[in-house]
Amino acid sequence: MGIKLEVKNADFRYFGSKVDVFKGISFTLSDGDNMCILGPNGCGKTTLLKCIANLLTLTGGEIIVDNHNIGQMKRHEIAKNIGYIPQLHTPTFPYTVLDAVLMGRTAYVGLMSTPSEEDIEICRESLRQLNIYHLCDRPYTEISGGERQMVMFARVLAQQSSILLLDEPTSHLDFGNQNRFLGILKQITRNGLPSIMTSHFPDHVFLVANKVAIMNKGKFLAFGTPEEVVTEENLYNIYGIKVKVLQLDSDINRKICVPID
């Protein structure tokens, strides 16, 4: 399996701040990997994703994508390699859903041109893939938060990057859509598009991830497979509540987390 992303000893602190947001983070991401980052609010998950997308610049260490240091790549080259869905998104103008998804093609559209028919067809295809093609002509300011999150996912698929970064991609989705979304994500990941997502639900780890990092106070407390990492002890350490990790019966064959405090 080819290594797609390498994070080596990454440190970050905001300009003028004396506190590191995170320090000494290292990991690799290979084809077919879905890595899930769990951690309490403010532990640095989002900042780490932003650094990997080069929206923030590391203060130490390096990030290697496709054998290139990300700090030396041009914006459109990074965008062809790394797709990123932000956690918060505040829309201004009521672009149609299709126009919003078309923005995913920016890296492929020349400075002085507009998207081609082919770009539009790619966007339609990614909307179809997520079963939201019927939203096509709706103003994306007038659809629900959950639908907008799906539109953002369609946009990142249209970007055709080789890695996906998803910052709490399920936060606005209803119970059914969370699970459908994770199902699609798992399928996409296994088909060769590795992804890193942050989540607040340890159950999501068992649904999609094959790698988990538990992050607290800017460090990885644990890193490994879901079975190794999502333990009652680790969950107590980061969230401060007692949790039972139970094995479901043989039909489902998956673990679930139940808070018991």
Added chain:
Amino acid sequence: MTTRTDNKKCIDNKKPIAFWREAPTITLGLLLVLIILFIISFGLGRYSISPVELIQIFLSKIFPITPTWPDIMETVVFNIRLPRILAAILIGAALATAGASFQGLFRNPLVSPQILGVTAGAGFGAALAIVFSGNPIVIQFSAFGIAIAAVGTSWLISSRVRGNPTLTLVLAGMAIGSLFSALTSLMQYMADPEDELPEIVFWLMGSLNSIEMKDLFPVAIIILVGITILMLIRWRINVLSMGEEEAKALGINTTQLRAIIIVCASLITAAAVSISGMIGWVGLVMPHIGRMLVGPCNKKLLPVSALLGGIYLLIIDNICRTALMVEIPIGILTAIIGVPFFLYLIRKGKQGWV
């Protein structure tokens, strides 16, 4: 995924949009309106020229027709009306295009082209030149030069501040705008109340009264080049309007794109106001009307805004020069006619700020 409705059914049920509401038709329609208005405008004015004479005068420039009309008629058409009509179209298009671009860049539909202090700078430049020189060419150059200097200063200040680049730009622009407004007041205070002061006041109210072909030429080049560049990058303004971080993640070099937009929009605004004086309202409102017609996507919006701006300012200028025996300052009429019309539209429109 979000609904369980069958996709196919949704699409089949979609009502087809009537062809006259499609963006290409609207754009072509507006272009046609502008061309008709352009021709009609030659016939308007105190010196009346019949449509037949007008056609003959134009044809005589191409075909050898023996003039049956007085020489003065040709002078009126080519030396007085033509530059003024062209100026109205160019300035209207420039202000509306700059307004639409800035609204996308600053992610705010309340932004107008003067956001970075460009018109305040032009006003001071004009007032300064009126007080110290009085030569029309000097006034035009001074207005243009100081307008650009004002934007440059706003930009320089914002580039030295860490933080959200759009926010710091707006703040710097507001500060610089206020500074130059105060300096303009100072010039008015110092000006000779007999002749200089009225000239400054008249300049600030805006007019296309004294424009000649030779003044228009350099301005037209700047405006046409600026508008062309903005038209070429217009789709990227969509992406930029999603916010700094998202635009970067989508593959945009935001610093470079922002620079292109600011330079082009400021240059065309400065060039426009340097010959027309202050004309407010066009740059703010035409993009709104454009959004009501074709939606917010800048790929469609920018051409439509430019056409609307040209049409609107040409209509207003025609009223300015024909309605009363004296010339009405255009900056006054753009608002007096534009505001009620705009309020009517937002009342009728289905979406508040679009």
